[in-house]
Amino acid sequence: VLHSDYGEQYRPRQGPLAAARVAMIGAGQLARMTHQAAIDLDIELVVLAGSADEPAVLAGAPYLLGPYSDLGALTAAAEAAGGPGVLGAPGVVTFDHELVPRRLLRQLEEQGYALRPGSGARRQLSERGYPVPAFAEIQSRRDIVAFGAAHGWPLVLKARSGGYDGRGVFVVDGPGDVPDGLDSGTADEPGWLVEEHIDLQAELAVLVGRRPSGDSVVYPVVATTQIDGICHWLVTPAEVEPELAGHAQRLARALADDIGAVGICAVEFFVGPGGRLVINELALRPHNSGHASIEANVTSQFHQHLRAVLDWPLGATDLVAPAAAMVNLIAPDANLMISRNLPQALEVEGVHVHLYGKSPRPGRKIGHVTALGRHGEAALGAATAAADLLLGR
Amino acid sequence: VLHSDYGEQYRPRQGPLAAARVAMIGAGQLARMTHQAAIDLDIELVVLAGSADEPAVLAGAPYLLGPYSDLGALTAAAEAAGGPGVLGAPGVVTFDHELVPRRLLRQLEEQGYALRPGSGARRQLSERGYPVPAFAEIQSRRDIVAFGAAHGWPLVLKARSGGYDGRGVFVVDGPGDVPDGLDSGTADEPGWLVEEHIDLQAELAVLVGRRPSGDSVVYPVVATTQIDGICHWLVTPAEVEPELAGHAQRLARALADDIGAVGICAVEFFVGPGGRLVINELALRPHNSGHASIEANVTSQFHQHLRAVLDWPLGATDLVAPAAAMVNLIAPDANLMISRNLPQALEVEGVHVHLYGKSPRPGRKIGHVTALGRHGEAALGAATAAADLLLGR
Numbered sequence: 001v002l003h004s005d006y007g008e009q010y011r012p013r014q015g016p017l018a019a020a021r022v023a024m025i026g027a028g029q030l031a032r033m034t035h036q037a038a039i040d041l042d043i044e045l046v047v048l049a050g051s052a053d054e055p056a057v058l059a060g061a062p063y064l065l066g067p068y069s070d071l072g073a074l075t076a077a078a079e080a081a082g083g084p085g086v087l088g089a090p091g092v093v094t095f096d097h098e099l100v101p102r103r104l105l106r107q108l109e110e111q112g113y114a115l116r117p118g119s120g121a122r123r124q125l126s127e128r129g130y131p132v133p134a135f136a137e138i139q140s141r142r143d144i145v146a147f148g149a150a151h152g153w154p155l156v157l158k159a160r161s162g163g164y165d166g167r168g169v170f171v172v173d174g175p176g177d178v179p180d181g182l183d184s185g186t187a188d189e190p191g192w193l194v195e196e197h198i199d200l201q202a203e204l205a206v207l208v209g210r211r212p213s214g215d216s217v218v219y220p221v222v223a224t225t226q227i228d229g230i231c232h233w234l235v236t237p238a239e240v241e242p243e244l245a246g247h248a249q250r251l252a253r254a255l256a257d258d259i260g261a262v263g264i265c266a267v268e269f270f271v272g273p274g275g276r277l278v279i280n281e282l283a284l285r286p287h288n289s290g291h292a293s294i295e296a297n298v299t300s301q302f303h304q305h306l307r308a309v310l311d312w313p314l315g316a317t318d319l320v321a322p323a324a325a326m327v328n329l330i331a332p333d334a335n336l337m338i339s340r341n342l343p344q345a346l347e348v349e350g351v352h353v354h355l356y357g358k359s360p361r362p363g364r365k366i367g368h369v370t371a372l373g374r375h376g377e378a379a380l381g382a383a384t385a386a387a388d389l390l391l392g393r
Numbered sequence: 394v395l396h397s398d399y400g401e402q403y404r405p406r407q408g409p410l411a412a413a414r415v416a417m418i419g420a421g422q423l424a425r426m427t428h429q430a431a432i433d434l435d436i437e438l439v440v441l442a443g444s445a446d447e448p449a450v451l452a453g454a455p456y457l458l459g460p461y462s463d464l465g466a467l468t469a470a471a472e473a474a475g476g477p478g479v480l481g482a483p484g485v486v487t488f489d490h491e492l493v494p495r496r497l498l499r500q501l502e503e504q505g506y507a508l509r510p511g512s513g514a515r516r517q518l519s520e521r522g523y524p525v526p527a528f529a530e531i532q533s534r535r536d537i538v539a540f541g542a543a544h545g546w547p548l549v550l551k552a553r554s555g556g557y558d559g560r561g562v563f564v565v566d567g568p569g570d571v572p573d574g575l576d577s578g579t580a581d582e583p584g585w586l587v588e589e590h591i592d593l594q595a596e597l598a599v600l601v602g603r604r605p606s607g608d609s610v611v612y613p614v615v616a617t618t619q620i621d622g623i624c625h626w627l628v629t630p631a632e633v634e635p636e637l638a639g640h641a642q643r644l645a646r647a648l649a650d651d652i653g654a655v656g657i658c659a660v661e662f663f664v665g666p667g668g669r670l671v672i673n674e675l676a677l678r679p680h681n682s683g684h685a686s687i688e689a690n691v692t693s694q695f696h697q698h699l700r701a702v703l704d705w706p707l708g709a710t711d712l713v714a715p716a717a718a719m720v721n722l723i724a725p726d727a728n729l730m731i732s733r734n735l736p737q738a739l740e741v742e743g744v745h746v747h748l749y750g751k752s753p754r755p756g757r758k759i760g761h762v763t764a765l766g767r768h769g770e771a772a773l774g775a776a777t778a779a780a781d782l783l784l785g786r
């Protein structure tokens with residue numbers, strides 16, 4: 001009883017019923033690794049993919065093809081996960097990305113599907129009193145100069161939407177560097193924000209797993225290293241003062257509660273001078289900063305996300321080793337033959353290679369490498385050595 | 394260019410080429426967990442399944458349907474993995490079980506496929522001087538009585554083929570208990586062996602990973618507990634004298650070399666009075682005694698098997714925790730609703746549940762639970778508690 005033609009591509013599995021079914025909108029590497037976790041618990045994870053060569057489809061997740069911006073495609077995916085009221089359980093729908101228009105999320109909820117997180121989980125943080133960098137919406141070049149005069153230079157110019165992994169973000173050093181021709185947003189253009197530039201001492205990330213009932217668990221704090229806005233590597237636990245780590249964990253957990261997060265909620269922090277902690281970004285889904293959890297924590301973020309969206313008991317978040325590190329595999333160019341480099345990289349003792357099945361393109365994340373160790377430096381050394389070999393560096 | 398109609402069911406994946414392709418004959422839980430590992434390394438694991446509801450197919454492994462006793466089906470699977478000479482690499486073929494007739498293995502090798510392990514990897518151990526229980530082929534009831542007189546009672550009566558997980562094995566207490574009507578094997582019947590009965594002090598298992606080039610790695614020794622010939626639980630590392638553990642590891646490694654094993658080779662030992670170590674069984678594939686390696690060892694047996702059959706560098710085998718335990722989920726009856734019990738079982742801290750997607754039938758292994766711990770007892774306690782909840786005990 002599928003609501004649209006999109007559903008025709010999906011064949012319910014043969015044989016015994018799965019322990020549960022979940023629809024995931026999107027079929028990238030987050031969906032791919034969620035599918036691997038779903039196999040453990042015999043959860044059928046039905047993904048909505050834009051094309052059949054996406055990472056989760058290549059890993060064998062059952063899938064529907066369709067655009068995430070189309071209500072028919074979203075409904076078909078939700079139906080494949082059970083439909084409203086099937087066996088008393090509404091179809092649980094969760095997300096590999098945050099690109100689905102809010103209007104469609106609300107329409108799905110009105111049809112009775114259980115969106116996790118729901119359309120009401122909101123990202124406006126400053127209104128709720130959480131520490132964020134000073135910021136302002138701008139209408140003109142003059143607004144930028146005024147903001148710089150008030151908060152100091154440099155400042156950060158950000159596109160209001162469409163930006164991620166460092167795209168649409170510019171640092172402006174002084175009044176003379178403000179780009180020309182900057183106008184406020186129209187229907188076709190995103191518009192811009194200015195934001196205080198933090199003199200970064202560190203970048204941290206904290207994952208929270210949260211059930212619809214409100215139970216939550218928090219992961220050890222991770223220290224990330226970003227270059228041009230893209231996470232290149234991370235170490236867990238972050239080597240910071242316990243007070244600072246505890247503060248970040250408490251903020252992340254309070255925030256997840258406050259916005260009604262369900263599933264994994266990832267909070268990224270800037271640490272400024274004097275240990276000032278401000279929230280940089282928030283993601284309501286499994287997140288790159290949690291990839292090491294597959295090997296490093298008792299419960300991986302992907303298992304945790306599934307348990308949370310199904311309102312099942314959450315798992316322990318402890319590290320299983322003193323430390324771990326994760327290095328992203330960011331393709332240098334389109335000619336990379338990662339499979340040719342793989343055997344040599346596996347010579348590096350104790351590394352865990354995760355490839356996503358993606359064609360290499362310059363700057364594209366095509367996999368990651370994790371290593372455990374006695375301390376962060378040792379783990380990072382091993383993971384970096386393997387990543388360098390994989391990327392032919 | 395597939396060799397038979399069986400191949401028509403298989404569609405090569407769209408998008409970027411996989412890092413490697415491997416065919417696995419059989420699609421049970423071993424293939425399912427190998428598929429999960431294959432996703433990490435972007436290896437396309439094509440399985441030959443008897444039906445579309447088998448565990449690896451439900452987990453999304455690309456598959457062909459066909460009988461493992463049919464040369465056409467085996468050839469189609471080998472072709473799907475690359476075929477002889479494709480890109481200079483022959484199709485690598487490995488196994489989820491050991492049921493393929495040797496005659497067909499030899500025919501596949503003659504066609505140029507790389508069988509790993511090869512058809513020559515043999516199981517006759519006593520001829521090579523390895524310690525095994527005393528045994529004899531029997532022709533009649535009188536042979537059994539004579540064997541008992543020579544080696545003592547009780548003795549063990551075993552079907553020569555078709556027996557596993559305790560099937561086809563009988564303990565005979567004395568001359569008066571020998572079953573009537575026992576004849577030697579014919580073409581249709583398996584025939585029987587008698588074997589010395591060992592007064593078991595412990596049962597151990599050792600996994601070896603071995604490459605075609607001869608490089609090998611050995612895992613820490615595991616202590617298994619079998620009931621009626623079926624492994625019910627295990628603890629790693631086995632709590633035995635280091636000398637005994639070292640002896641078992643050396644024997645297993647020498648044996649893997651001697652028989653030309655490739656991939657995972659699992660050696661099961663009986664420990665008799667006085668620490669006497671004899672080889673009970675040998676498996677040339679991933680094995681139940683290695684399931685805890687998914688979480689407990691740096692390199693899981695499934696990753697190791699793939700690396701070994703592809704002749705890639707082998708991975709470290711160290712435990713990541715002081716100890717771990719694994720409990721098999723053996724269905725008590727066909728009415729078990731394991732998914733209903735799953736959320737409660739996940740309340741047990743730190744357990745890793747693996748469900749295989751199999752319909753419950755009495756005595757059928759439908760999953761397993763692993764837990765890490767400071768010592769074996771703690772880990773076994775947690776894994777057992779979760780298993781009991783899952784099975785409604």
